[in-house]
Amino acid sequence: MSNNVVEVFFARFKRGVVFTVLICFMLAVSGCGTARTESRNLRVTLIAKSSESNFWVTCFQGADAAAVEYTNVTLKKTAPENEWDSKSQNVMISQAVEEHVDAIILSACDYDASAAYVETALDAGIPVVTIDSGVNTERRVTFIGTDNFEAGRMAADAVAEKIGSEGSVGVIGFEKGSANGEQRINGFNSAMEEYPGIAVVEIVNSDSDYDTAQKAAEDMLKKHGEGLTAIATFNELTTVGVARAIAANEKYAGVCVVGFDNNPESIQMLENGVIDCLVVQNSFAMGYLGVERAILETKGGAPGGTVPTRTVLVTKENMYSPDNEKLLFPFSGD
Structure with missing residues (x-):
């Protein structure tokens, strides 16, 4: 790996750590988080396709950032070992339903195979927000992600x-x-x-x-x-x-x-x-907006519709432009 890529990656990582600490501190001292903490704690389960790739690591960071901001959220993140393993993912959906979580955020491994499990969650009164990859259902389910x-x-x-x-x-x-x-x-x-x-x-x-x-x-x-x-x-x-x-x-x-x-x-x-x-x-946005939308729907917000996230064509020539650098190295506070 070239020195350029390594230096940018770790510089952004360090800035991101400092930024996260500052955000948490400001929320604490401002009292903004206090009122939310006193409200009912919401348990949200995010079920991704995988937890290994950079895409999902970044998505989880976005979800964690939203959970920090909305301090009444307990966020559980889980995923099968492989992106093709819809059977294991469906077990995770069923487990979330059995645990009576307040909301589920899902990126479905299989468009058809998970549809019935999502509908079971909806029948139990649990909002389901899909990110990245949706499911085959006629029920009103919000989708957040790329076109x-x-x-x-x-x-x-x-x-x-x-x-x-x-x-x-x-x-x-x-x-x-x-x-x-x-x-x-x-x-x-x-x-x-x-x-x-x-x-x-x-x-x-x-x-x-x-x-x-x-x-x-x-x-x-x-x-x-x-x-x-x-x-x-x-x-x-x-x-x-x-x-x-x-x-x-x-x-x-x-x-x-x-x-x-x-x-x-x-x-x-x-x-x-x-x-x-x-x-x-922008998988960070998918994670962040997924948690934000899940919270909204637990409070009576209407499900359904699509929330688009940004997609950019990156080349060698434009990879270090300020906007593209933030997408490629998403540990940034500036």
């Missing part, structure tokens, strides 16, 4: 910008059944219709982990050879896996990689030119 269809279109436009009017592109998605993953691929394919000279030669799904994504990319590169101009992929872990496959073989150095999200490894690969673009979401 995933448009984010997929953004990735397609980035591919076309990088490779020009002609070429061939492979697509590596993540868990089949994940609403946000399918929406991104649909958006990508929709935008690609506007570039008749660029052919989408293959679409495959992999589990959300580095190794399966790397293997999928290696297989795709071997199958299509040097005729493959670009690979697009749609979450943090698959992006790193694809980039590792490109970096491991010099003959594929010219293949354009457009990915999603960020962590120190993908930021380094962006800086080094292995990755051409990253579609970066």
Whole structure:
């Protein structure tokens, strides 16, 4: 990892720690938190797809920040070990219902598989707020997150910008059944219709982990050879896996990689030119707004609707602009 990436990461981390301490101190001395502390304590459970990736670590930080601000909230954060494990996630939803929590925040591993469990929670009078990836229900459930269809279109436009009017592109998605993953691929394919000279030669799904994504990319590169101009992929872990496959073989150095999200490894690969673009979401905002909305709905706020969060295309050229730096290194108090 280059000194530039390391220095920015740790500088922002230290500023973020100081900022968090100052916020907590100001809330305490101002008395703003006192009145909220006297109100009924709310128990909120956040059930994510995973707890390992940078995306979810940052989302949890946002949720924690909201729980600090709204001092009558006890926040429990949990997730299955793997993003494809909807069965374990559904057990967590059932457990939250059995515990009679006041609200659930959920990013569903599987659009269909978790729908009945969400409806059971709603039947029990527990508001459910979805973030990042929704569920298949006709009930009124708030969604907070990226416009995933448009984010997929953004990735397609980035591919076309990088490779020009002609070429061939492979697509590596993540868990089949994940609403946000399918929406991104649909958006990508929709935008690609506007570039008749660029052919989408293959679409495959992999589990959300580095190794399966790397293997999928290696297989795709071997199958299509040097005729493959670009690979697009749609979450943090698959992006790193694809980039590792490109970096491991010099003959594929010219293949354009457009990915999603960020962590120190993908930021380094962006800086080094292995990755051409990253579609970066604001997972901190998803966590923060998820808690804020859950609190609102426990107090009678109407559920339903969509709360969009920001998505930005980050390149080597703009990665250290002030706004993009805050997205890539979200430990900032300035």
